[in-house]
Amino acid sequence: MRYGLLSYLRCPECRDALACFVSREVSTAISPFVASTAERAPAAGHPFAPSGSFAATTSLTERLKALGGPPVPARNREAAVESGVLICGGCARWFPILESLPELLPDHLRDAARDAALLDTLAVGLPPDIRDALRAPGAGGAATDIGVHYKRAEIGIVSKLDNPSHFFGPGYLSPFNPGNTDFTLYLISLFGNVVKLLGVNGSSPREVILDSGCGYSWTTEWLAKSGFEVIGVDICRAYLEVGIRRIGESHPHLVVADVENLPIADACADAVLAYESFHHIPDRVKAMAGYARILKDGASVVLAEPGEDHETAAVSVDVMARFGILEKGMELEDVEGYIAGSPFGPPEQLWVMHASAAELERGINLPSAWRHSVFPGNVFRVRKDAARIAPAPDVSRSTLFSAPKDVDAAPSPSLDEDLRALHVRMTYEWSTEVRRLAAELRRTSGELAALKRSPFWRARRMCLRLMALFGSDRAGVALKSGT
Numbered sequence: 309m310r311y312g313l314l315s316y317l318r319c320p321e322c323r324d325a326l327a328c329f330v331s332r333e334v335s336t337a338i339s340p341f342v343a344s345t346a347e348r349a350p351a352a353g354h355p356f357a358p359s360g361s362f363a364a365t366t367s368l369t370e371r372l373k374a375l376g377g378p379p380v381p382a383r384n385r386e387a388a389v390e391s392g393v394l395i396c397g398g399c400a401r402w403f404p405i406l407e408s409l410p411e412l413l414p415d416h417l418r419d420a421a422r423d424a425a426l427l428d429t430l431a432v433g434l435p436p437d438i439r440d441a442l443r444a445p446g447a448g449g450a451a452t453d454i455g456v457h458y459k460r461a462e463i464g465i466v467s468k469l470d471n472p473s474h475f476f477g478p479g480y481l482s483p484f485n486p487g488n489t490d491f492t493l494y495l496i497s498l499f500g501n502v503v504k505l506l507g508v509n510g511s512s513p514r515e516v517i518l519d520s521g522c523g524y525s526w527t528t529e530w531l532a533k534s535g536f537e538v539i540g541v542d543i544c545r546a547y548l549e550v551g552i553r554r555i556g557e558s559h560p561h562l563v564v565a566d567v568e569n570l571p572i573a574d575a576c577a578d579a580v581l582a583y584e585s586f587h588h589i590p591d592r593v594k595a596m597a598g599y600a601r602i603l604k605d606g607a608s609v610v611l612a613e614p615g616e617d618h619e620t621a622a623v624s625v626d627v628m629a630r631f632g633i634l635e636k637g638m639e640l641e642d643v644e645g646y647i648a649g650s651p652f653g654p655p656e657q658l659w660v661m662h663a664s665a666a667e668l669e670r671g672i673n674l675p676s677a678w679r680h681s682v683f684p685g686n687v688f689r690v691r692k693d694a695a696r697i698a699p700a701p702d703v704s705r706s707t708l709f710s711a712p713k714d715v716d717a718a719p720s721p722s723l724d725e726d727l728r729a730l731h732v733r734m735t736y737e738w739s740t741e742v743r744r745l746a747a748e749l750r751r752t753s754g755e756l757a758a759l760k761r762s763p764f765w766r767a768r769r770m771c772l773r774l775m776a777l778f779g780s781d782r783a784g785v786a787l788k789s790g791t
């Protein structure tokens with residue numbers, strides 16, 4: 309864990325700042341992909357100066373401040389924390405940093421027995437008064453977590469595998485899949501396109517991107533190498549360990565955390581990417597509210613996810629049955645539901661298509677967009693809008709573009725937006741159709757004019773005049789002059 313990550317980390321339970329007690333530090337090679345010291349001042353709520361207080365152990369906050377530590381930015385490039393503890397100044401909880409990975413899970417997802425044993429080895433040099441003030445993870449929280457069984461299944465996936473090295477093998481090569489070029493190209497083209505939708509462009513200081521549910525972390529790696537300050541978060545430690553082994557010591561910021569309880573500072577992120585991961589999250593409303601909290605105003609969340617038929621696909625059914633992991637895809641209406649109650653603008657579904665000029669001239673409508681899509685997946689984008697609270701979706705609509713059933717009812721704001729979208733789309737489609745018809749008219753008029761100048765046309769007119777002269781009436785059809 310690089311020191312620079314401390315600027316963004318917060319307690320997942322109370323959101324206060326964390327002090328870092330290092331038990332083992334390692335020197336690292338300077339990576340061209342890590343933000344330099346001059347680029348970023350410490351964020352508000354300096355990690356070595358927790359701001360909170362708690363009645364029973366007020367002295368802890370003072371002691372943590374006094375304990376201090378090395379200035380964060382100065383050591384970001386040449387040293388990293390291999391093990392230690394993160395101590396919350398607000399609630400006195402502590403969190404382990406183990407083999408370079410900080411684990412910031414909420415109480416109910418922690419292994420209390422394992423963590424208690426860890427504290428003895430990670431905090432050997434911790435001053436006794438601080439050690440005594442630390443609070444063990446509590447037992448509550450599980451009751452309010454609707455997807456706790458899915459999460460525990462993911463956290464403990466290694467125990468369900470007959471052959472972990474075989475299961476995690478692809479992670480060491482991610483995103484490349486030898487022998488499956490199709491899948492490799494799918495992953496790369498999807499990533500290459502969604503990264504353009506994040507609304508970040510490499511300005512300085514480096515823009516901060518949360519890679520939510522990063523798994524093997526290749527997207528985190530590629531974003532970091534593209535020039536962004538990226539924080540990869542996943543609930544399953546094993547995936548991140550594979551990522552670190554693949555990338556090496558210059559790996560980007562990685563954190564073991566629950567996306568529904570993000571241990572990340574408020575309003576620090578310029579974008580959130582959920583790449584093939586949001587469909588594993590049980591409480592999506594809570595996850596979206598967390599994204600809204602950590603995003604700057606106007607910043608985007610981009611979801612690249614499978615559609616609603618994903619959960620009935622054979623491979624998903626198998627994964628759910630064997631590993632207990634949630635596999636639930638989504639459509640635009642679902643995303644509207646996930647953002648309801650959070651400060652987001654209306655969600656957009658975006659299409660990346662290949663189409664010929666002729667197909668564009670004919671116009672591509674929504675039903676045919678799938679045929680032209682570059683990749684078989686859904687891409688959604690929502691922008692944080694601090695001045696707005698996204699409304700609950702209108703359940704009376706079966707599809708986005710169907711007509712409202714009750715035309716007398718007062719239109720909801722989202723319906724209003726949808727009708728405007730429908731109007732824009734239909735205007736575009738009809739103007740495309742009018743342009744196509746006009747072009748066809750010009751072409752056929754030109755052909756007719758050329759035909760009228762041709763020898764055939766002159767011979768035909770001569771023939772008609774002769775027939776009129778000698779009394780032929782073409783079986784009763786009157787002849788018009790000049791044809």
Ligand SMILES: [Zn+2]
Nearest residue numbers: 319322396399
């Ligand atoms: Zn706390």
